[in-house]
Amino acid sequence: MSTKTLEKLRGFEKEQEQRLEQIQADSLNEIEKARKDIDKKLKEEEEKLQKKKEASVAKAKEEANRESREITKEYKKKAEQLEKKSSKNFKKAVDKLFSIVLEKNV
Numbered sequence: 001m002s003t004k005t006l007e008k009l010r011g012f013e014k015e016q017e018q019r020l021e022q023i024q025a026d027s028l029n030e031i032e033k034a035r036k037d038i039d040k041k042l043k044e045e046e047e048k049l050q051k052k053k054e055a056s057v058a059k060a061k062e063e064a065n066r067e068s069r070e071i072t073k074e075y076k077k078k079a080e081q082l083e084k085k086s087s088k089n090f091k092k093a094v095d096k097l098f099s100i101v102l103e104k105n106v
Helices: 003-105
Strands: none
């Protein structure tokens, strides 16, 4: 082979190596860009899920508070009814005692 042909082959080889290096660098850049995009999307999804979780927790708390208010209201009503009944029973007991005392005195 002639020297000129060898020089052309070396030049072509260097050119191909440079192209290969450029393609590798471009590929690495694309891979890094894709990784960043995936990381960004994952973070966005995590944030969405966190917001949904927080909304669910807030809704559950509100429901629990509503139920608690209803139960409290119901027990207050029952306590008032028991208080009225005990007051009536107390009055009846007092009346009965007075009637027994009055019967003995008469």
